[in-house]
Amino acid sequence: CLGLPTGKAVVSTQSTGGLSAKLVTANRVLELKEVQDNMNKLRGAIMIVYPMNLPPYDPVQAELDGCEDLSGTQASLEVIEQGALWWAGKELLPEKLLLDYVGKNEKTKIVVKLSKKGQQAPGREQQLTEEQKKEMMAWQYRKQEEMKKLHEADDGDDYLNSQWANPNSLKNSFHGIGNIKWGPK
Secondary structure, eight states, rough: TTTGGGGHEEEEHHHHHHTSTTTHHTOOOOOOHHHHHHHHHHHHHHHHHHHOOTTTTHHHHHHTTTTOOOOSSSGGGGGOSEEEEEEETEOOOOSOOOOHOSSHHHHHHHOEOOOOEOOOOOOOOOOSOHHHHHHHHHHHHHHHHHHHEEEHHOOTGGGSSGGGGGGTTHHHHHOOOTTOOOOOO
């Protein structure tokens, strides 16, 4: 973690764990105070490991000072200076209240996407994840194999096509019409 010695990696793990993507699955809101606390933990860990401070050109030092220059890097594409919020294919305007879009139900949960200002609406999410698709295909395959086995082992109603199970055989034998076939020879 960040090239820190093993004893100091604990502080780094604690601070990066507080900002992980697991917060989304845990339905926790990330507040600015938590981000600042984690940055302070990292700043303290770096001061312990590097007591003479990092050089000013170091990216970690630049990030801690708040003057990191991302121009010409891949990370610069991820920075959004002015953004627009989108929900249900509509851009949420700052002048309007959220209840104008969603309604007055306080229990409504919406997923809002962020994009750069002036761009079109972001694409829709897949309704099924890859894991759900695999599970569904596996279930369908198991069901199909089960139906094949049942069809192969289904000897229970084959007797219905035999001569002795014909419900009209007694009547036909009394009338003498037992072996009459209605079709070409």
